Amino acid sequence: MNDAAWEDMFLLYKASPEYTHRNVGMDLAGFKGIFWLEYVHRLVGRLVGVAVVVPLLVFVACRLVDRRVLRRILGLFVLGGLQGALGWFMVASGLIDRPDVSHYRLAAHLMLAVVLFAALLWMALDCTVSTAFSPAPNGVVRGPLLCLGMVMLTMTWGAFVAGLDAGLTYNTFPLMDGHIVPPGAWVQDPWWYNLVANVATVQFVHRSLALCTVVVTCVVAWKLWATSLSKPVCCLALALVFAVCVQLFLGITTLLLAVPVSLGIVHQAMAVVLVGLCVTLIFRLVRG
Numbered sequence: 001m002n003d004a005a006w007e008d009m010f011l012l013y014k015a016s017p018e019y020t021h022r023n024v025g026m027d028l029a030g031f032k033g034i035f036w037l038e039y040v041h042r043l044v045g046r047l048v049g050v051a052v053v054v055p056l057l058v059f060v061a062c063r064l065v066d067r068r069v070l071r072r073i074l075g076l077f078v079l080g081g082l083q084g085a086l087g088w089f090m091v092a093s094g095l096i097d098r099p100d101v102s103h104y105r106l107a108a109h110l111m112l113a114v115v116l117f118a119a120l121l122w123m124a125l126d127c128t129v130s131t132a133f134s135p136a137p138n139g140v141v142r143g144p145l146l147c148l149g150m151v152m153l154t155m156t157w158g159a160f161v162a163g164l165d166a167g168l169t170y171n172t173f174p175l176m177d178g179h180i181v182p183p184g185a186w187v188q189d190p191w192w193y194n195l196v197a198n199v200a201t202v203q204f205v206h207r208s209l210a211l212c213t214v215v216v217t218c219v220v221a222w223k224l225w226a227t228s229l230s231k232p233v234c235c236l237a238l239a240l241v242f243a244v245c246v247q248l249f250l251g252i253t254t255l256l257l258a259v260p261v262s263l264g265i266v267h268q269a270m271a272v273v274l275v276g277l278c279v280t281l282i283f284r285l286v287r288g
Contacts, residue, residue: 148275150217236284
């Protein structure tokens with residue numbers, strides 16, 4: 001864009017709640033910095049759609065995709081479209097009378113992306129095995145499924161923490177400014193609303209879920225080792241324990257340093273790695 005176009009875009013931004021409530025006095029250079037972050041994010045989202053559609057059309061035209069795989073790809077494409085729509089729905093929540101997007105919509109946008117990632121990974125793994133497989137004994141897969149559920153639940157509350165800027169408060173560990181449960185954690189009515197909307201309670205829940213996830217993961221990994229399953233399964237279980245411990249360290253460090261952006265990104269990326277390890281472990285147990 002030329003200088004005039006940048007000025008016009010900047011004037012539009014000055015009318016937004018984010019500028020009037022939070023970034024008053026920002027200059028054009030500062031605006032360009034946040035503009036390019038958002039622009040690249042949206043551009044990558046569109047390129048992902050192109051990267052799926054164009055090869056898919058070629059493969060279908062050449063009859064290189066069977067119906068089962070095609071149905072899965074179309075399902076993923078629909079989810080991708082919903083993700084884009086949900087992204088705009090999230091952004092729209094910050095364009096009316098508030099400087100931040102809704103933390104509920106932020107969490108939904110993040111978790112749908114995680115579901116998409118997990119589905120893509122499962123599909124990719126499914127292409128690597130033959131039709132003949134030897135699944136693990138019944139019941140063994142329940143532990144890794146529990147781990148996956150705990151990781152995703154913790155990620156959801158992590159999104160709440162990010163959306164509410166809750167990581168900028170109670171920057172101590174293991175106590176929250178000297179308290180196990182911070183004062184004011186249950187001041188809102190009804191009581192359950194605190195779990196998703198009270199800054200203190202949301203951070204407390206995220207911490208608690210993270211610690212529970214570490215414990216559950218270690219117990220599940222130990223049980224998998226005790227059942228003497230295949231070497232790949234045992235290695236994945238060990239990798240999962242290592243990753244969840246690294247994630248806990250990253251989370252604590254991010255909190256103590258009042259959420260530097262770079263460390264927050266690494267913390268979020270490590271959560272995706274945890275999801276990937278859980279999905280891979282579950283796949284190996286189900287498909288052998």
